[in-house]
Amino acid sequence: MTPIIKLLRAAEWAAFEESGVFAGSPDDLRDGYIHISTPDQVAGTAAKWFAGEAGLMAVTLDAEALGMDLRWEPARGGVLFPHLYRPLVLADVVSIAPC
Numbered sequence: 001m002t003p004i005i006k007l008l009r010a011a012e013w014a015a016f017e018e019s020g021v022f023a024g025s026p027d028d029l030r031d032g033y034i035h036i037s038t039p040d041q042v043a044g045t046a047a048k049w050f051a052g053e054a055g056l057m058a059v060t061l062d063a064e065a066l067g068m069d070l071r072w073e074p075a076r077g078g079v080l081f082p083h084l085y086r087p088l089v090l091a092d093v094v095s096i097a098p099c
Contacts, residue, residue: 002063010055056099
């Protein structure tokens with residue numbers, strides 16, 4: 001398993017947990033894919049996009065299980081980030097933890 005992490009705000013996680021589907025944050029929807037980070041990238045993602053936000057959840061996913069809908073594409077400084085081109089479903093979630 002290759003773990004990758006989607007950071008969700010508390011309200012996003014609550015809605016995902018209730019509906020069973022997460023189509024993306026406003027930034028994800030704007031860009032056309034769900035932004036995800038590797039464990040090594042998640043601290044930088046949190047600092048850049050979620051600074052000062054309380055109640056963040058780190059949702060761990062298995063990169064291999066996401067199949068062809070997951071693409072590794074250059075982002076900050078040309079570094080490859082995982083991008084998911086479909087909604088997340090609860091079955092994709094390996095684990096969750098407060099961030």
